[in-house]
Amino acid sequence: MSHLMKMKWNSEGIIMDKMISIKNLNKIYKAGSVEVHALKNVNLEIGYGEFIAIMGHSGSGKSTLMNILGCLDKPTDGQYLLDGISISKQNTDELSLIRNKKIGFVFQAFNLIPRTSVFKNVELPMIYAKTKPSQRKQRSLELLGKVGLTDRIHHLPNELSGGQKQRVAIARAMANNPPIILADEPTGNLDTQSSIEIMELFTNLHKEGNSIILVTHEPDIAEYADRVIVFKDGIIIEDRRKEGVQNNLA
């Protein structure tokens, strides 16, 4: 699987082989008179089709980066280009649209909509994308088949096990076929067996050409990724690739 297959051209005809391009990114939180410099001049480039693990202790800045990468938060300064779009300039509704089209979220706490069927949960991002009902149905069933939950489509989230919930969340993340899946501690609430199943699911999705960004503090989970980025005090202290994996940024 070559990264070249994933190359894209923007409207000016320039080849965009970077899915994510971050330059001199800073994030400063103001809590009263105290300023917290959560991200300090971060530079990072992520290509299409990569499987990345972002590691770090709590307070390292990895969650802040995650929120910015997920377009849930805006940087204080610096540049963030996602799929050729400058995120810093967008308003909240435009950010919603970008999240809807470009990012699939998988959370530690699953974050399924309660009292709403598995099927409806998977359908939801497509409702916001204004996909036609017939297409929504087809796509939801296809995705639920892919994560092995065809027999659970009418169940409610509280009737599922943790592993099943996370598989629903992954199916939901894939709904609008986004270029990135952003998974924040996806195995944090799961037992070992379920964790392995979920990570195998991610691995398969990666093999199919999906880009996955994984935030975790567990080294054995990070091992599934091809590239590991380690944060400490708002700075990248390590950016290593697994042996045998081509560095497409080189």
Next chain:
Amino acid sequence: MFKIIWLENIKIAFQSILSNKMRSLLTMLGIIIGISSVIAIVSIGDSMKGAMNDIYKGIGKNRAYLYMYRMDEVRSTDFFYDEDLELLEERFGDKLSYLCPSESVQSDVTVNKKTIKLSMDCINAGFDKVQDIKMLYGRMINQNDIDRKSKSVVLEQNAAVSLFGIENVIGKTIRVKINNNLEDLLIIGVYKKEQSPILALLQGPSRYEESYIPYTMPYPSSYGSSGLDIFVNEKYSVDSVGDEFLSYVANLKHREKENYMFYTAQEDQASVDGVLGGMSLAVAAIAAISLLVGGIGIMNIMLVSVTERTREIGIKKALGARTNDVLFQFIIESAALSALGGIVGTALGIGLVMIGGAIISIPIVVNPSSIIIAVIFSMIIGVFFGYYPAKKAAKADPIESLRYE
């Protein structure tokens, strides 16, 4: 800019209402009570108006009374005598369909040790032509009775039954006291008084049983009457004939128009309608306060719901919901809640009035426009009181919301 996904939002709103059935019901209760009381009160008012219309129809639409009014000193010439009646009949001809001195006599009547109080209304011939009288037996008083001053009486059914135990009492006599003289009156007819139940309700039980006698019988011809009972011919306007009549009488009696009063049921009806309308409006306004309370109840529960679903809002925003998607989801939810309450309240209100109407047997008037107004108004309440909580939800920061436990 962005199109709102109406249908999906409506579905989501109803899903959320249905998934919290008990809470939704309790929330709607305020609106249900408010709307049902407003609907009930308005239709009670309308029904009362309808019933009052029936009453005035019973009195006679074209009926009027002329009586002496505001006189510092009363002269004997102010009263109405036979010759006045003749003059008036001649002068007004077909403009009047009935004219009679307005008098009645009360007396105790005893038959077989049973005593009742009897009120005898003095009438002229042709009274049954201008007023619906349901004769059960015999006949009504006619011109011959008037001319002969016949000692005849037409009894109301209840009087007959009270005295004799049977309805058909034609040919029997009753002894009454008129002007301190005892008179034996021959019963020539029995009629049934048809009274609207609402009037019976308003008047309460009467102490007197009713009957009719010829107006010429109880009094000598020298007796003057203080008032006249008039029916205006339907072809003429009651008001203009009344005015003309009043002028003529004032002129005849060398008095001012102000010294007599021409009273019509129509005038009375208009003022009663006004009072009833005003009253039901006032009570409906008070009931509408409960709508305000209901609205605040909805706002309160929507605020709770927004807080409770903070995380859900965060998830939806992360998945691509825009400010307006969240805003409209919650506004539609509260509008649907209160519209549902409005519909249930309307049904309940109409049901209550129907039951009440069936009990006191008056015809129920339900104005369809009041139903439409009630439902639309309750929706407006929902939108109005739902806006603030929805705005709060829509403005929520997705990161904060996702972190909310």
